[in-house]
Amino acid sequence: xxxxxxxxxxxxxxxxxxxxxxxxxxxxxxxxxxxxxxxxxxxxxxxxxxxxxxxxxxxxxxxxxxxxxxxxxxxxxxxxxxxxxxxxxxxxxxxxxxxxxxxxxxxxxxxxxxxxxxxxxxxxxxxxxxxxxxxxxxxxxxxxxxxxxxxxxxxxxxxxxxxxxxxxxxxxxxxxxxxxxxxxxxxxxxxxxxxxxxxxxxxxxxxxxxxxxxxxxxxxxxxxxxxxxxxxxxxxxxxxxxxxxxxxxxxxxxxxxxxxxxxxxxxxxxxxxxxxxxxxxxxxxxxxxxxxxxxxxxxxxxxxxxxxxxxxxxxxxxxxxxxxxxxxxxxxxxxxxxxxxxxxxxxxxxxxxxxxxxxxxxxxxxxxxxxxxxxxxxxxxxxxxxxxxxxxxxxxxxxxxxxxxxxx
Amino acid sequence: xxxxxxxxxxxxxxxxxxxxxxxxxxxxxxxxxxxxxxxxxxxxxxxxxxxxxxxxxxxxxxxxxxxxxxxxxxxxxxxxxxxxxxxxxxxxxxxxxxxxxxxxxxxxxxxxxxxxxxxxxxxxxxxxxxxxxxxxxxxxxxxxxxxxxxxxxxxxxxxxxxxxxxxxxxxxxxxxxxxxxxxxxxxxxxxxxxxxxxxxxxxxxxxxxxxxxxxxxxxxxxxxxxxxxxxxxxxxxxxxxxxxxxxxxxxxxxxxxxxxxxxxxx
Numbered sequence: 001x002x003x004x005x006x007x008x009x010x011x012x013x014x015x016x017x018x019x020x021x022x023x024x025x026x027x028x029x030x031x032x033x034x035x036x037x038x039x040x041x042x043x044x045x046x047x048x049x050x051x052x053x054x055x056x057x058x059x060x061x062x063x064x065x066x067x068x069x070x071x072x073x074x075x076x077x078x079x080x081x082x083x084x085x086x087x088x089x090x091x092x093x094x095x096x097x098x099x100x101x102x103x104x105x106x107x108x109x110x111x112x113x114x115x116x117x118x119x120x121x122x123x124x125x126x127x128x129x130x131x132x133x134x135x136x137x138x139x140x141x142x143x144x145x146x147x148x149x150x151x152x153x154x155x156x157x158x159x160x161x162x163x164x165x166x167x168x169x170x171x172x173x174x175x176x177x178x179x180x181x182x183x184x185x186x187x188x189x190x191x192x193x194x195x196x197x198x199x200x201x202x203x204x205x206x207x208x209x210x211x212x213x214x215x216x217x218x219x220x221x222x223x224x225x226x227x228x229x230x231x232x233x234x235x236x237x238x239x240x241x242x243x244x245x246x247x248x249x250x251x252x253x254x255x256x257x258x259x260x261x262x263x264x265x266x267x268x269x270x271x272x273x274x275x276x277x278x279x280x281x282x283x284x285x286x287x288x289x290x291x292x293x294x295x296x297x298x299x300x301x302x303x304x305x306x307x308x309x310x311x312x313x314x315x316x317x318x319x320x321x322x323x324x325x326x327x328x329x330x331x332x333x334x335x336x337x338x339x340x341x342x343x344x345x346x347x348x349x350x351x352x353x354x355x356x357x358x359x360x361x362x363x364x365x366x367x368x369x370x371x372x373x374x375x376x377x378x379x380x381x382x383x384x385x386x387x388x389x390x391x392x393x394x395x396x397x398x399x400x401x402x403x404x405x406x407x408x
Numbered sequence: 409x410x411x412x413x414x415x416x417x418x419x420x421x422x423x424x425x426x427x428x429x430x431x432x433x434x435x436x437x438x439x440x441x442x443x444x445x446x447x448x449x450x451x452x453x454x455x456x457x458x459x460x461x462x463x464x465x466x467x468x469x470x471x472x473x474x475x476x477x478x479x480x481x482x483x484x485x486x487x488x489x490x491x492x493x494x495x496x497x498x499x500x501x502x503x504x505x506x507x508x509x510x511x512x513x514x515x516x517x518x519x520x521x522x523x524x525x526x527x528x529x530x531x532x533x534x535x536x537x538x539x540x541x542x543x544x545x546x547x548x549x550x551x552x553x554x555x556x557x558x559x560x561x562x563x564x565x566x567x568x569x570x571x572x573x574x575x576x577x578x579x580x581x582x583x584x585x586x587x588x589x590x591x592x593x594x595x596x597x598x599x600x601x602x603x604x605x606x607x608x609x610x611x612x613x614x615x616x617x618x619x620x621x622x623x624x625x626x627x628x629x630x631x632x633x634x635x636x637x638x639x640x641x642x643x644x645x646x647x648x649x650x651x652x653x654x655x656x657x658x659x660x661x662x663x664x665x666x667x668x669x670x671x672x673x674x
Contacts (some may be wrong), residue, residue, distance in 0.1 A: 057571035064556075065580060069421040069587045099433065100466055155673070227492045230545030243518050332425055339435025341466050342514050342525065344495065355514065357500055360432025362423045369515075370496040378548035407571060 022050060029058050033136045033393040034368055036403025038377070040396075044389060052392075054377050059407035071333025072098055072172060075367075080166035082371060082405040086125035088117045088157075089347040090405070091170040096251060097343035097354035098172045102308050103338045109297035110174035111252045115290045116187065117160065117169055118252075119283040123194070124153045125348035125400075126276050126283075130165035130201060133273075133397035137214045142201055149197050152190050159183055172334075173309040174302035184291055187263035191284045196318060198280055205273070215270040219395040222267060229382070233350025234279065238272035245346040257289045269398040276400075284374040308334040318391040333362035342370075349373055349400055371405035417504040419586040433488065437463040445520055449489050457481055462530075469524040475511075475536065481526060482513065482539050491515040491524060494543035499557045501583045507532055509559055513539070530559070538563040556581035575600075 023044045028034035043051035063082070067075045079090040092114060099106065106114075131146035154164045159180055161169040169175065194259030205211045221231065226239035236243055244261040246254040262278035264271030303309050310329050311322035340361040344353040350372025357366040376399045383390055415652065431546055440462050441447050446469040450462050457480065460472040473481050485491040496514040503509070506529075513526040530536055538561050540546040550561045551570040558579040561567060568574065577592035597616050598606055613619075622630055623641045634646050 026608060057569075057573075060571040062580060065585075065587060068583075103435075103466075152673075225544075228544040230493055230495060230543070232495075241518065242491045248521050249519075302489075332423060335430070337433040339437075339465060340470075341435070342468060342496070342523065344516075344523075351495060353496055353514070355496060355498070355512075360430075363421065366498075366500045368498045369498060374548065375545050378545065381547075382544070 003030045009065070011204075014161075021045075024036075027392065029055075033396060035132065035396060035401055037407070038396070038401070038403065039383055040380070040383070040384075040392070042392070047389045049384050049387050049389060049392060052381050054380045056374075056377060056403075056406055057402045061255070061408065064369060064408040065365055067364055068362060071362045072336070072364065073329075073333065075364075076170075076172065077166070077168045078171040080168055082369065082408060083125075083347060083349060083352075083373070083402045084165055084404045085128050085402055086121035086348045087163075087165060087167040088121045089125075089168045089345070089352060091168055092118055093343070093345045093347060093352040094354055095170045095172045096345055097341055097356050098336065098342045099303075101339065101341045101356055101358060102172075102305065102334075104303045104305055104308070106174055106252075106303050107298065107300040108253075108300060109178070109294065110289050110301045110303075112294040112297060113175045113179060113301070115252050115254070115257075116155070116169060116294070119287050120153055120156060120187070121167075122283045122348045123280055124150055124157070126280050127153070128349075129276060129397075129400045130273075133394075133400075134205065134211075136393045136397040137211065139208070139211060142204060145197070145201065145204075149194060156183070156187055156190060159186065171302065172202070173305065174300075176301075178299065178301055179294075185292065187287065188291065193286050194284055195281065198277055198288060202277060212270065214391075214394050215268065216266075216393045217268050218269075218387065219272075219398055220267045221379070221383065225379070225382065230352070231370050231379065232273055233346065233348070233400075234275050234373070235350060235376055235379075237262065238264045238275050239267050245344055245351060249344070249355055251345060253290070253293065254286075256293070257286050259286050261314075269394055272398055289366065308336070335360055335362050344370070347372065349402065349405070350376070352405075369405070369408050371408060373399075373401040373403075373406045374408075377401050377406055415504075416584060418583045420583055421587065424447070435465055437465050440464055440469065445522055446524075449522075449524070452489060453481070453484070456484060467523075469522070471524065471526050473526060473528050475528045475530045475534070478511075478513070478526070478528065479537050479539055479542065482515075482542050483516060485524070485526070486542055489517070490519045491517045493518065494539070494545045494549070495523075497539075497546060497553065499553050499559050501557060501581065502529070503532055504583055509557060511536065511553075511559070533560075535560045535562045540564055555579065557569070558582065 007267040025042050025044060027042055029037040029039040034040065039055040039058065041055060042049050063078055066078060076091055076094055079094045080087040082090045105178050127146045127150040131143045131150065134142035157167055157169070158164050160183060161167050162175070169229045210272035221235060221239045223239045223241055226236050226241060231239065240263055242261050242263045247261050259282045262275050262282065264275045291311065302312060306325055310316065310326040316326045336358045338358060340355070340357040342353055342355040344351045351370065352372060353370030355368040359365040381394060387395065437611050440450050443464055446464060450469065450471065452578060453459055457477055458474050460474065462469065462471045493516040494513060498512060500510040508529045508531055510527060510529050513661055515524045515526065536559065538546065540550060548570060550564055551568065553559050554561055554567060555569040555572050556579055569576065572580065578590060595607055595615060598610055602610065620628060622628070625635055625641055626638050630641070632645050635642050
């Protein structure tokens with residue numbers, strides 16, 4: 001290996017002249033197919049990967065440290081920056097964990113709005129996954145089509161909360177706003193059209209010879225591997241294990257809606273592609289049912305818990321005591337009870353968990369973020385050896401990793 | 409003159425107001441016997457290991473074990489009690505209070521649909537054994553724990569820092585580590601690129617490459633106070649006409665009568 005010498009350039013991407021004739025290359029961290037700042041140190045024998053060492057940390061911002069120095073409400077917008085493809089699912093994961101710690105009851109309307117946003121985010125994330133994954137593999141048309149539909153979905157998010165990427169669309173205790181006028185009409189229009197779009201993507205990819213050759217039998221995650229490496233979400237269900245937290249440990253109103261958990265038993269990238277497609281259809285199905293539920297709810301959108309949650313704005317503006325309480329909650333922050341929770345939710349990428357240890361103060365004593373991509377990236381060291389260099393791109397794209405949540 | 413007292417073991421942000429008489433409520437701890445599956449699991453665990461404490465909090469079983477039994481307990485949980493996933497592991501810093509780290513393993517059983525948390529305390533410089541042979545997900549989990557807290561793990565196949573650079577000083581998630589980094593952290597890039605001897609030459613005012621200095625007229629210009637390149641900054645207001653002569657080219661060719669306003673996105 002060449003020695004890194006400061007002030008002197010060196011060819012950091014290649015190292016030849018090893019005794020066993022293998023070649024070490026750096027894949028990334030500035031590689032368009034590494035989906036962020038992933039540096040992958042690959043040992044190649046010809047084009048065959050014999051060893052892979054993922055190196056992460058290029059996007060490390062110390063979110064857990066930041067959380068220990070912030071009040072709970074202050075940390076919520078920071079969670080946007082974890083999985084920035086589907087920001088609401090992070091917001092929700094955090095808000096839900098804190099609510100569990102506080103033992104709050106969330107108004108039904110807020111729950112329906114949250115579910116709509118969560119499923120919409122799942123669609124956005126899956127469309128983005130499909131677009132970038134297909135682009136990596138060489139199907140540029142899909143990229144353009146899928147981004148078009150994602151744009152419409154992001155318009156809906158923008159209509160609701162004003163942001164397209166970093167939504168902060170959920171609050172601890174509920175949601176900040178009721179749905180804007182005509183939002184449901186626009187949403188219905190979007191989900192009415194989406195199935196035909198998904199059919200279009202499938203028409204382009206399902207029987208596409210190149211797509212199948214690049215994906216079938218590539219990146220096989222056996223069920224044992226998936227369990228041992230802590231896989232979750234589509235990567236786990238792609239290995240034939242039907243585990244969806246929405247189904248098994250239902251939160252919000254997921255136990256009231258009717259949806260299937262698609263499972264693929266082929267364990268390869270193609271199976272996971274089919275799975276993502278089916279999951280989008282299930283999300284559409286959930287949104288349809290939730291829209292009907294929305295109309296039957298009372299207009300309340302924030303939980304009533306004066307000790308932890310500010311009163312509605314009208315009340316703050318008219319009632320002195322509510323104003324005082326709001327002032328204390330904003331300046332000092334809520335103080336949850338002493339205790340700890342680990343709460344997992346099903347984000348588009350997998351099991352998104354928040355472990356919160358509260359010592360009764362305004363700042364969490366310890367907050368651990370369990371981001372699914374982190375564990376999926378660690379799997380690469382076992383998954384990649386035995387594949388060809390070109391398959392590395394397929395596998396990274398297929399695992400749907402996002403570096404905001406790996407490095408946190 | 410006395411120096412101001414600063415807490416070395418906890419450099420975290422303190423709330424500016426704390427109520428002296430505030431008694432924090434507790435998240436209730438339930439008896440393990442209240443849940444059938446957990447009660448059975450705990451019984452099995454108790455017959456094999458020394459269990460220090462166990463309770464259910466918010467639907468999850470929390471079990472305190474001895475620090476030297478972590479590998480055996482987790483092997484037992486995986487193979488005998490069907491806890492097939494290690495979702496998360498990490499540490500909590502109690503160095504200020506008792507000089508200890510609290511380590512937790514968060515496990516999940518998909519067949520029982522139950523989550524369980526295994527915990528134990530270790531003294532600061534004590535080592536723990538790796539569980540990455542049982543659950544491979546512990547591979548990176550333990551590396552992160554070492555990186556963030558400096559908990560030393562024996563038997564791990566590749567015990568290196570994971571998120572921080574390899575030559576980073578100290579472990580950033582310890583409570584003694586300030587949020588904005590320590591002295592070493594602020595000089596890290598200078599030391600790395602130029603060498604320690606350049607600290608004096610570069611100086612603390614130049615070590616941050618993203619620093620913006622309003623008196624620096626070489627690299628920046630203050631709006632309404634523009635001066636020629638490299639000259640002294642002035643406080644006088646400069647009237648600048650940012651519009652180019654004759655208007656902007658693109659706008660000129662737009663005919664308002666010919667434009668169409670779309671009702672909605674096609």
